[in-house]
Amino acid sequence: MYSFKQKIKLALTACLLSTGILPVIAQQSYELNQGWKCTKANTVQASGTQISSPQFDLSAWKPAVVPGTVLTTQLANKEIPDPFYGLNNEKIPDIYHVGKEYYTYWFVKDFEEKKPASGEKVWLKFRGINYSCEIFVNGQKVNKEPFEGMFLRKVFDITNLLASNGKNRLAVIVYPSNSPGNPNGGQGGDGTIAKNVAIQYTAGWDWIRPIRDRNTGIWDKVQIEKTGLVNLKDPHVITLVSGVRTPEGLQQPATVKTTAELENTSDSPVSGVLSFKLNGQTVSEKLTLPAKSSKTYKIKDLIVNNPKLWWPAGYGPQNLYDAEFSFTPNGQKVSDFEKLQVGIREIQTSWNTTTQSRQIAVNGQKIFIKGGNWIISDAMLRFSKERYDAEIRYHRDMNLNLIRIWGGALVERPEFYEACDKYGLLVFQDFWMSGDCNGRWIDPMKKEDQWTRRKYPDNHPLFLESAADMIKMVRNFPSLAMWCGGNEITPPEDILVPLRDKILPELDGTRWFVDYSNSDAMSYNFLGGNGDGPYGIQPLEVFWQQRTFPFNSEVGSVGTGDYESLKRFIPEENLKVPYHNTGTKPDTVWTYHTYTGVGYNQFIDPYGKPKDIKDFGLKAQLVNYDQYRGLMEGFSAHQWDWYTGVIIWKTQNPWTAMRGQMYDYYLDPNACLYGLRSGSELVHIMANPIDGMLMMVNNDFTAKRNLMLVATAYDTKGNSKLITKVFTYIEATSIKKILSVKNILDELGAKDGSFLSLQLLDENQKIVSDNFYWYPNAEGKYSGLQTMPTANVEVVAKRLSGDKIEVSLTNKDEKTIAFFNRVSLVNSQSKERILPTFYDDNYVSITPKTTKKVVLEAKAGTQPTQISIEGWNLPIRYIDIK
Incomplete structure (x- = not known):
């Protein structure tokens, strides 16, 4: 259930008279989101009362972006380069070095609104300002009390301030926070960013560089509303x-x-x-x-x-x-x-004594949690309903059922929750604490000791007031499943206790509250350590055999895109294979964008050292796909025994980084998304990489009977061996072992490696699960892939209803497997991908004499479009759409 004010001029129809409701007054709500002007505050000597007078001259002022920040305005006015490209962010002055005045700005908006008739009110509404401000309308100050804190909505009655002729001016001076923090390379810089009730990542983290203005500005919606x-x-x-x-x-x-x-x-x-x-x-x-x-x-x-x-x-x-x-x-x-x-639903939680962790149920049915960690949609707070919709749809397409909003960011916007309601993603919402900034660990990068940091933020009443307001803002959404005190640390006691014992029970009272993200109350830590991880690329066996925390809130971290993705933010001169030998350091631009070369190198090299950047990008996708399919399969293999859930760190990036993402900042999906999509299927057939055991997973509420399992092995020359073709079944919310194929695969692929095709068919012979593995030879190398001949694939693309296109891929060869093919919708002139585009599958392999279909959906508008296809042994081709 979600709440949003949607005021429009209307008269209630006569049918409402029976309820005693009489016709409504003419009322409406509208955004002040265009026509703003701004200037740096120290360039103008006038006061707020003067500036907010409609007669004050603004001809020398520049256009402003509202909702937005100082940086988004500077970028729109071409005063700074794109901070997400190359090393451009290093060219932008950081507030810690240049001081608060540099990013203190006036924002002014002229608007028309006549004084209402007697009995009506006009309200000025702000949904977020960072960090503090003074507000003036028509020469009078509006906020008599201080307005500070990033996470507060404020509403002001401006009825008596409106001009009689309806020509009004709103002027807001926005001050940055008092503690912007030193961006010294630590998690949250020197940690002092957490003195504020605001986002912490803006001082930098291991997955992002500092946001130079710390997101100063009128960053969320400004509205005028009329009521009685x-x-x-x-x-x-x-x-x-x-x-x-x-x-x-x-x-x-x-x-x-x-x-x-x-x-x-x-x-x-x-x-x-x-x-x-x-x-x-x-x-x-x-x-x-x-x-x-x-x-x-x-x-x-x-x-x-x-x-x-x-x-x-x-x-x-x-x-x-x-x-x-x-x-x-x-x-x-x-x-x-x-x-x-x-949305009519009820969320319950209970303690699973087998796993020693919390488990979640919806409408009485237990749900094995497959989640992704979310930071924020855009690091510079350029939010839109359309982007939220695309990002949440991608998470649905990964077959995930939960998103955790990490505590170093914010309580997400209503439009985010609307998308989660629409696509069925439960939400685990952290409040604004992190173990890094708020003192859980000793940290030489931090300015102050743990005892001092443990007391952050400086203003505890403001934190509680902000928390209460954000709870009211999002509590009606059915997707909101749980609240969390903070990331890897509890809030200070005088915040935790009233939040847990008074504010949440009074304002919500229906959702589980966990004191911090890896608390024993969520997931009993009987293994030691911090309760998270492992992070980084892992041998697939790790996910299957090494038991981790029973409801793991953070695990895994890779996500480099392919060549088409990389060239969007890496300059051409730097767009080279980021490593050559084991001891070689990656290019500075790559490391600036958080490339973790040590992890990728040892996993890419078995495919053959990349000959160029395109080859590197393709081989990185093989690693990506394998990693995330293997991660989710490993956790699913132990559901309700070892685990009640897993939340991947992380599934998206709010800037152009290469750590943990299923799609890049520009909404271009990589193979992580489709490997995860496969491994997270509701009903799934899979193979244990350790003992070759074929296993079925059923996460549904009902048993699946009359399924046919078809398991076929191939060598890299395309010779096939049918392992089994048998009817089987599986009970609801369970796993089932079938048989081991290890000996067959070891024998078949000892020299050059092998492939394994697994399919589950229902009684109508419709594919329920389709899983295709590739295996190295006895030495751990994919030698057979190096000698595969070019595949002969017939591609037919036809437009279906609306924005959907069906692409049929038919392998005409008798033996050759068309391996790991990416389908893309592109502009037929520029050959650039159209983003976002949603595919029901991708990076597909087609066995000999078979056909696979990929259905995609995109709003291409008036662009001329084609389909491109490119694979391991299929050179890129462009196909016209029928």
């Missing part, structure tokens, strides 16, 4: 779904509990009706609001019969109901209303 004298705020919806449910069939009733805060701005008491409407039903309460008051009111429960439930991705549909709160004073028009979408 009673303002309806922060409605809350709780859905209760008893028992163990299934996605299909008739459902028992669900209970919907609701509250809303009503602010009476008038000097007199106001009587009226607070109503909630969902699924054609309305419940309401008659109330009398004291003068000049603000209070939360409860509405009687609403019972939904045979509800359409919301489920995580893969398990069932993501049903959402339109809903609305409203308040109508007696005998008058609707004063205010809020529209929401409600």
Whole structure:
């Protein structure tokens, strides 16, 4: 269920009269997101009262980006180079060195809004300013009290400040934080960035370089809203779904509990009706609001019969109901209303005594968690609904069911949660703490000792006020599954206790709260260490045989893109194979963008040392695919025995880095995504890399019967050996061992390596799971791949309905396998990939005399398009779309 104010001019229809709701006043909400101007504060001597006068001359001021930061404005005005390209970020002055004044800016916006009639109010709303500010409208200061902290929404009544002619000016001076931190190369720099109630990564981390202005600016939405004298705020919806449910069939009733805060701005008491409407039903309460008051009111429960439930991705549909709160004073028009979408579901947690970890259930059904760690959509806070939608869709396409929002960033925006609701991703939301900055460990890079850092931030009441406000902002989303005190550390006790024992129970009360991300309360640490990892590239056997933490919040970290991805942010002169011999250091640009060469080298070399950057990029994708398929298969092989969940560190990058990403900053997927997609299938067939045991995994709520397993081995010359073709079954939420193929593969591939094709077919002979492995020879080298002949693949691309295209790949050869082929949608003139494009599979291998189909979807607009295909033994080709 998600909440967002969607005010438009309307008159309620006559059908609402039966509920006692009379026609609404003309009201609306709109964003102030264009036409802003700005200047550095120390270049103008005028005061806020002067600058906010509509007569003050702004002709010398420059255009500003709002929502945005100082850096996004400077970039838009071409005052700085793109900090995500090459070493450009080093050319931009850092606030720690040049001081706060350098990034202290005035932002001004002229807007038209007439003074409303008597009985109406106009509100100025900010959804995020970093770090503190002073606000003026038409020569008068708006915020009488300090407005500071990155994570606070603020609303101001500007009714009496509006000009009589409707020509108004808003002026905001934004000050950076007092503690920008020294970007000395440590995790969060010298750690003092955590003195603020703000994002910590901006001082730099091992996966990102410093953001030079520390994201100073009006970084989130600014809105004007009009209501009556009673303002309806922060409605809350709780859905209760008893028992163990299934996605299909008739459902028992669900209970919907609701509250809303009503602010009476008038000097007199106001009587009226607070109503909630969902699924054609309305419940309401008659109330009398004291003068000049603000209070939360409860509405009687609403019972939904045979509800359409919301489920995580893969398990069932993501049903959402339109809903609305409203308040109508007696005998008058609707004063205010809020529209929401409600997902009816209930999330439960319990302690698994076998694994010694928490397990999560939705609507009574336990879910094995396959998650990804998320930092932020864009390191410079350039957020958009469209980008959120694309990124969350990619996570759904990886067959993941959870995203953890890491504690060094923020509580994500409502648009992020909307996308998670849409695509079925549960959300694990950290508050703003990290073990690195907040003192868990000794760290010579930090300015202050652990005891001092343990007390960060400086302003504890501001932290609690911000936490309460963010809880109100996102608590209605069905995707929000749990809260977490911080990344790898608890908040200080005087923050933790009121947050856990008072604020969360009062403002939410329905979700599991874990005190920190690798707490024993989440995942009992009986192995020692910090409770996370392993990080970096691992031999696949590690994921299968080395037991790690039973609900691992962070594990794994690779993600270099291919040549097409790398050339977007690495200058041509640096675009070379990043290593040649074991002791060679990678190029400085590569290391600046967090390339971890030591990890990749030993895994790429068995395929043959790369002859050029394109060859390197292709071989890196083989490693990527194998790593993430193997990681998820290894954890899945021990579900409910060793593990209740795993969360990959990490699945996306908010800038052009090469550590932990399934797609690059430009939304171009790499092979990590498709290896993970394969290994994370709801029903999956796989092979243990240690003993060759074929295993089935069923994460679904129902048993799977009448499945046919087809296992076929190939040598690198294409000779095949049918291992088994047999009917099988698997119970719900379980794993099943079938037989070992190790001896067959060892014998077949001793000299040059081998391939293994595994398929599960349902009773309609439709493929349920399709898994294709490649194995090295007895010496651990992929020698046979070096001598494979060019494949003969017929490619046919045809446009389906809407934005979908189907690509059929037919291997015409008798023996040659067409190995590891990437399909791309490209501009037919420039040959550049069209991004984002969503593929139902990619990096596919086609066995002899078979056909595979890849369906892709993209909004190409008016661009002329083609399909490109390129593989290990298939030179790049471009195919016209029928």
